[in-house]
Amino acid sequence: MRTERVRTSGGGLREQHKARRRVRILDATRALLREGPESVISTERIAERAEVSPATVYNLIGPREKIWEALADGLMDELEDRLVALGSGDPQDVVRSTVQLFVGDPVVSRRLVRGWEESGLVLDRSPLVRLRRAMADARTRGLLRADVDTDALAAVVSTACVGALHRWVAALIDDDKFLANALFALDVALAAAAADPYRDQLLAPLRTRGAV
Template structure:
């Protein structure tokens, strides 16, 4: 019986935590520049302020929790057998383009929350504990293992280079300097350049093709 009770307690905590994060997102959407306090979140979520502190923590931890929720949703999207080729699905491989596109689309699907989360996260001096960079590195390593990229390519360094360009596009989008489509185009362009540079000889034309038919946006 104790394990059952413990499981119920954990589920109850998870449900309250989800309500707290949903309430935070609702408050941000209603007023993007509003000050987010535990008291306001608690009122919206229907819990005590102490519950917010106990299950989430102080304000910096709220942004951390929102970022963790973002990564949860991204990982679920990438786990779904969406557009991956049959051979990739069979091997459990990730397509690098799918990682980049899914990440950008997730940011732009909730722009108010995404922009505020990025700004606050940067201002706090914290970094994402879990990052799309991990998923991209895995996808590039998969591509190298399948012979799409040269065997001598350092896929971690390649992922970091692509990520740097994507983060630059993200901050331009957060600042309102580029729109959703331009954000996606720039992120995908950065990946295409990296793939073309690292392509194994038999696949070079395939990876060069997008660059020949599209500008830098």
């Protein structure tokens, strides 16, 4: 069960105090979502749970749409932390870590995705940024052909993963299937773009599945 952490870039005690209150607000929001996945999460309820005033919620984060955005930012912060801890730029690590992050807190993740849709948010940060870097790195290391547009390849994989995410949110597939579908999309893309010396290596996961 994930808990928001204090993130500050220095500053005085006032800024640190504001950061801690912001953490309490987001942790309170997650707790309320877990307790009532389909309930309306009002600013007043969040404020009561976080032991702050509704005005503080609004001033530190904003209206409900901004709360979804802040939760999404927290999710991306956690993804960055996990990938840094792994110390790897492997595309598989990006996809696997992203899926594990969503399924690790399923109630909040599902509600968050629905909140994105309802509010029409366009996220400034997403796993696609990391996936693009990982694909570009794979090309630099010679795993992928030099002529491959790695941004386009990452976008194709991301689209497939988002589709799997929405099927998981709708409970049409379980956690394992969500991960399997996301990794399958990645494996197909990598195999299609493989440089000759690595073709067999990148085809191996598909052969194992019996897909080739």
